[in-house]
Amino acid sequence: MSLLNVCDLTLGYEGKIIVNKLRFTVNSGDFLSIIGENGTGKTTLVKGLLGLINKYSGNIEFSEGITQSHIGYLGQKNLIARDFPASVYEIVMSGFLNSKRFGLFYTKSQKEEANRLMERVGIAKLKNAVFSELSGGQQQRVLLCRALCAAKKLILLDEPTTGLDPIASADFYGLLSELNKEGVTVIMVSHDVTGAIRMSSHILYLGKDASFFGTTHQYLHSNIGKSIMVEGCPCDSCAHKQKEVL
Amino acid sequence: MDIFSYSFMVNALIVGVLIAICCALLGVVLVLKRYSMIGDGLSHVGFGALSVAAVLNLSAPLYIALPVVILAAYFLLRITEKGKVNADAAIALISSSALAIGVFVASINGTNIDLQQYMFGSILAVSKGDIIISAVLTFCVLVIFVLFYNKIFAVTFDENFARATGIRTSVYNITVSVLTAITIVVGMRMLGTLLISALVIFPALTSMRICKRFKSVVISSVIVSVACVIAGLFTSYYFENVPVGATIVIYNLGVFLLYTAVSLLIKVTKKK
Numbered sequence: 001m002s003l004l005n006v007c008d009l010t011l012g013y014e015g016k017i018i019v020n021k022l023r024f025t026v027n028s029g030d031f032l033s034i035i036g037e038n039g040t041g042k043t044t045l046v047k048g049l050l051g052l053i054n055k056y057s058g059n060i061e062f063s064e065g066i067t068q069s070h071i072g073y074l075g076q077k078n079l080i081a082r083d084f085p086a087s088v089y090e091i092v093m094s095g096f097l098n099s100k101r102f103g104l105f106y107t108k109s110q111k112e113e114a115n116r117l118m119e120r121v122g123i124a125k126l127k128n129a130v131f132s133e134l135s136g137g138q139q140q141r142v143l144l145c146r147a148l149c150a151a152k153k154l155i156l157l158d159e160p161t162t163g164l165d166p167i168a169s170a171d172f173y174g175l176l177s178e179l180n181k182e183g184v185t186v187i188m189v190s191h192d193v194t195g196a197i198r199m200s201s202h203i204l205y206l207g208k209d210a211s212f213f214g215t216t217h218q219y220l221h222s223n224i225g226k227s228i229m230v231e232g233c234p235c236d237s238c239a240h241k242q243k244e245v246l
Numbered sequence: 247m248d249i250f251s252y253s254f255m256v257n258a259l260i261v262g263v264l265i266a267i268c269c270a271l272l273g274v275v276l277v278l279k280r281y282s283m284i285g286d287g288l289s290h291v292g293f294g295a296l297s298v299a300a301v302l303n304l305s306a307p308l309y310i311a312l313p314v315v316i317l318a319a320y321f322l323l324r325i326t327e328k329g330k331v332n333a334d335a336a337i338a339l340i341s342s343s344a345l346a347i348g349v350f351v352a353s354i355n356g357t358n359i360d361l362q363q364y365m366f367g368s369i370l371a372v373s374k375g376d377i378i379i380s381a382v383l384t385f386c387v388l389v390i391f392v393l394f395y396n397k398i399f400a401v402t403f404d405e406n407f408a409r410a411t412g413i414r415t416s417v418y419n420i421t422v423s424v425l426t427a428i429t430i431v432v433g434m435r436m437l438g439t440l441l442i443s444a445l446v447i448f449p450a451l452t453s454m455r456i457c458k459r460f461k462s463v464v465i466s467s468v469i470v471s472v473a474c475v476i477a478g479l480f481t482s483y484y485f486e487n488v489p490v491g492a493t494i495v496i497y498n499l500g501v502f503l504l505y506t507a508v509s510l511l512i513k514v515t516k517k518k
Contacts, residue, residue, distance in 0.1 A: 050406075050409070050410040051409075051410070052406065052409055052410060068412070069410070069411050069412030071410065073406070073407055073410040073411075075404070075406050075407060075410075079404070079406060080403065080404055081278065081280070083454070084278060084403060085278075085454055085457055085458050085459055085460055085462070085463045086399075086403055086459060086460045087458075087459040087460070090399060090459065090460050090461070091403065093396070094396065094399060094400040094403065094404075094407075094408075095411070097396060097397060097400050097408070097411050097413060098411035098412050098413075105396070106396065130458040130459065132458065133458070146407070150407075150410075150411050
């Protein structure tokens with residue numbers, strides 16, 4: 001069952017088209033990675049999916065009861081002021097602001113849900129900690145937790161491991177994988193191609209000339225993806241394995 | 247105390263405390279959103295508008311200055327939001343132009359306007375009408391901050407995320423800048439064109455030295471702001487000829503240095 005259906009989507013700024021007639025589908029439980037070189041419209045696509053910019057043409061359809069404001073969004077961290085005074089709890093709770101239109105204060109069930117999610121992503125002990133004093137990996141978990149509070153089923157991450165050291169990145173990817181297995185649908189923009197291929201079920205490649213959308217396996221066997229080496233490709237006669245042996 | 251036997255002092259205290267509350271609350275948002283210079287720009291536009299209104303002999307210069315400054319607030323916000331033009335340069339241009347127009351117009355028409363009073367403020371400039379305006383304004387600011395506290399936090403912390411969750415962030419930005427415009431026009435005649443922006447920026451910046459959570463920054467800012475205004479008013483009352491605006495800013499500077507020293511002390515003891 002498709003959760004998100006994008007059909008012939010065209011996006012851009014001030015008349016300049018950046019994303020042209022893009023088509024892809026995300027099913028419930030998928031892990032879609034959006035990869036591609038700089039300037040091919042990855043972040044523009046994210047903004048389009050979130051409704052932060054108006055689309056020129058095409059359709060973005062959500063189903064299974066979610067709407068645009070129910071995407072749990074984890075943006076690029078450099079847009080948040082480093083010295084911003086805020087506790088972890090204050091930030092996590094702000095994820096709930098989409099769920100109740102007229103609610104001015106957080107409800108008890110929201111607070112319980114927040115506690116559960118903080119436990120889940122491993123920041124329960126940091127509840128009253130100061131955001132700006134946390135490590136990069138911890139900060140990213142806090143923002144992920146906020147995204148989960150906002151999300152019903154779908155989270156959208158824009159280069160979530162930028163600025164993290166390799167260990168923190170691996171930790172973060174591990175957590176994402178687990179959440180995905182528990183049923184959270186993930187769309188992730190990444191420039192870490194190998195990491196993305198290892199984790200995702202589907203790949204959307206945005207290129208200057210051509211784009212590709214399909215399963216990760218299909219991507220690896222496409223002309224665009226052939227050059228990429230990974231471990232554990234499921235087919236025996238596959239070029240990747242041979243490359244690895246060599 | 248005999249200070250309360252002078253009605254102008256009572257008026258100044260009431261307006262001062264109310265404006266201090268507004269400045270502190272709005273200041274937290276402005277400073278954290280990197281809009282600190284908007285306050286400065288607006289006070290200069292307010293000066294220009296007040297001078298022109300006074301020269302034209304309009305009976306109520308405040309009612310000319312208010313809409314002009316609100317309009318200016320809207321444009322300054324748009325400039326800053328779009329980030330296309332160099333925002334800080336644009337604000338500097340607008341504020342110096344407005345200041346120049348104000349001084350020029352006032353000088354051409356002879357010196358029947360007290361430029362000094364506009365620049366550096368005066369307790370005597372506070373009228374009964376100011377009390378009503380600042381009371382209504384403070385009521386609005388407080389109601390908005392209490393009712394929409396969580397959304398204000400979300401928009402200030404991460405505007406993109408807030409927009410993605412469906413909050414109409416431009417409404418919040420416009421509300422904040424309009425309220426700032428009114429606060430500045432009302433406050434600038436007491437504190438002075440050149441000094442009112444300090445009241446917006448100082449309390450938030452001071453509080454951020456020690457307070458590391460949004461709620462504590464908001465509460466501390468209000469306390470610092472009100473305390474400095476009251477202390478400034480009393481000081482300028484007991485030492486005659488001391489301008490109230492400058493005194494309040496000096497108090498703010500003192501508290502800022504104190505907070506900075508304390509935060510350094512905390513850092514040192516934590517390391518041990």
